Amino acid sequence: MRAAGIEGAIRSKRVKTTRPDPTSARHPDLVKREFTASAPNRLWVTDLTFVPTWAGVAYVCFIVDAFSRMIVGWRCASHMRTEMVLDAIEMARWSRGRHHEDLRCHSDAGSQFTSIRYGERLAEIGATPSIGTVGDSYDNALAETVNGYYKTELVRGPARSGPWKTVEDLELATLGWVHWHNTQRLHGYLGDIPPAEFEEAFYAGPTAADRLLGIK
Template sequence: MACRVLQVSTSGYYEWLGRPEPPRELRNKELTKVIRQIHADSRGSYGSPRVHAELTLGLGEKVNRKRVERLMREAGLQGVYRRKGRSNLVNQATEEDLVQRRFDVEAPDRLWLTDIAEHPTGGGKVYCAAVMDAYSRRVIGWSIDARQNTDLVVNALAMAVARRKPDARSTVLHSDHGTQYTSWVFGKRLRDAGLLGSMGTVGDSLLTG
């Protein structure tokens, strides 16, 4: 009946039904599956720019940003949009605060705290990024540089991971909302190490914990 209404032959319908999907449609399905996973891993916070960065820089996928935007829109996915206004956006965390200022833990490698300290020297300022185990209060990773950039905090994290080899998904790394800790590179290193990211407000982690 459907063939008669649509004025197509029955043989033509079954030929179309058995035809394989075009390569582009298959590719879109594969990308959408990966996009859904990236969006879920970000707790629904990533918009198309961050998802696109994960795809291209993190996974090596060759896809343009407009295609990612379209696929996210078709899948009903969107990031967290921060309204412009009088609120202080610097203090808004991109990771959930898993600590809530509860810094007492019952075992090592359950909670790590990280922050950056500035030190004046005769030759100018230097910056030290440190990672501290909240249980022992010992610094387990550090990095010193004349620049306060993402490499500074990534190197400190790498040292801590290499020395302690924490169990995946059982160690929380708590930081403030500094730009070094909200960068894509630091977030990827955090996930690669299997650590759970946690963020408070600016100045609310290592030095005040």
């Protein structure tokens, strides 16, 4: 790599974004580390991560469809209150439809995801909340993975444009990254095609989807 003039991205120390509320009742874990789905809008996973800026720490929430790894909603803010998660759900509802009877939405045990407002917003779209155990990243591994390569590819990658001066600057950069992730990034889980192409193949029929994954 040194001879070729390239270097790998480096992950930094973790800032704690999961703050469980011991007084709040939690929904059961309906996923049990099985981050797969038979169709879009059957399982969404969500989590928070952080990015330093010159104006302070920014927090980012992604909502990911487990079927295609499509980022269906996201929000960047200077705080990690429940409002930012609700905004991400609103974006997902705008992009994926207003009601989904068979949808589970899985998260960690952060206070944002155990709040009454979060549960009410999911109920509005027909989704059932699912929450993993406290302090175990494997219980929300897919969301953690997306957070990891977001920071590796955008924040600390060779093509990084940060550190950003403001949260708004990071938000604009994240918008571009999400579009690239959904429409151009190749995912090994999907047979090395982008999420948008994978979903197009699904809606075109099972034969097209199987062909992309190399299934006979």
